[in-house]
Amino acid sequence: MRTEAVIIGAGHAGLAMSSRLTDRSIDHVVLERGGVANSWRTERWPGMRLLTPNWQTRLPGAAYHGPDPDGYQRAAEVADLLAGYAARIGAPVRAGTTVTALRARSPGYEVITDQGARHARAVVIATGACNRPALPDAAMDVPPPVKSLTPLSYSGPGQLPDGGVLVVGGSATGVQLADEIHRSGRPVTLAVGEQVRLPRVYRGRDIFWWLESAGILGQRYDQLADVARARHLPSPQLVGTPERRTLDLNTLRAIGVRIVGRLGRIGDGVAQFSGGLANLCALADLKMNRALDAFDAWAEDSGTDQNLPRPHRFEPTHVEAQPVLTLNLARSQIRTVIWATGYRPDYSWLDIPVTGRNGLIRHDGGVVTAAPGLYLLGMPVLRRRASTYIHGAVPDTAELSDHLRGYLAGGQHPRARPVMPAQLSSG
16 A cells, blocks of 8 residues: 555654645655554553643644643643544544564555555654663562553552562652652652753743743754753653642652652662762752843843742752662561653664664754654654643644755755744644
8 A cells, every 4th residue: 555655653743743744745645553642541650741831732734722721731631632633633533553673675665564655755753762671670670579660551549468568760750650649648769860940930930931932942953062962861850730839859858758869879788879969959040040031131132021020049959968778668667669760762663774772763853864754753852852741742843844845856855954943733
């Protein structure tokens, strides 16, 4: 079966690209191993909410018009939103179709699935960055009596055995899990490494309003001094709640969560932690304050300052004077370890030599230059800092769909071209 383009993945990025290709009259199909928004329905715990506010939940030709623009949608609500969007744009989704191999077959590609093979001149990989948990070596050394989980296998506090919980990882997922589990009545220890601290609300506005308005989220990948580092930064310590509360290490300490440094290893049932927690927290505070300084400067320069409350700063992160360096899991009655240590994509089905030593696809702003006609979507800082957020798919797919159309027409070099803001479209 032949088509001009195949999109692999029916999440927000794949659906956004489908809308763009339909607008450009490019024949295509969207292949999805489950149903639309499968990962949002099956791989997110029920209490999880988006980090971004509802008003920022945008897709090509669609924007939020509901009654709670400053709220944060739960995973199930996101799944319903995407299912409705797919139906409205008439996305040609083939659900229940698992891609088992992608191979170069001139002209174009052969996409092997459990439902047969498809041939396409162009392929868009929109499977996302969170297919598998990224586990450290220490995960192999958890003693058998202790239950070991990841955010992909965690479904709520009721799933956990009685006793203490060690959450490893201090980014958005880690702090949210530590908060939720502690509030269920279980003692929680949170092991923290590198972190990004931000307030939920600053000067009366959501932090994502500042990030978008000041142009941070719109920064392009080819304008960053160190794009590789930007692509590996942990997600900020944030949570979406009806009361828009800030969730950081100070908040967790105040409710009784024990904060320790980065987990180094587990040996003979004893977890060992770094003694550098204070330095990491001081660095996170410094970077947060620099960001707030930049926001204040933008507000003053843009004339927005007069419509906002006065600038202020937050308490520094407090840490123990004598940090905990070791923890005997059995003696401390730790019954569960949850590895909130990040994710990685699954490209085990990719039979084209386009990945680097780190297992990630090498690309130039989503254009896989080593394989003309192959594109990537939904990865961190793909084309701009907002690329992994739902609204980030709006400009990314506008640019990449234009590139794909040019490639199919035979008149475009396989490298990504800078696109000026006037060329972007949200519709």
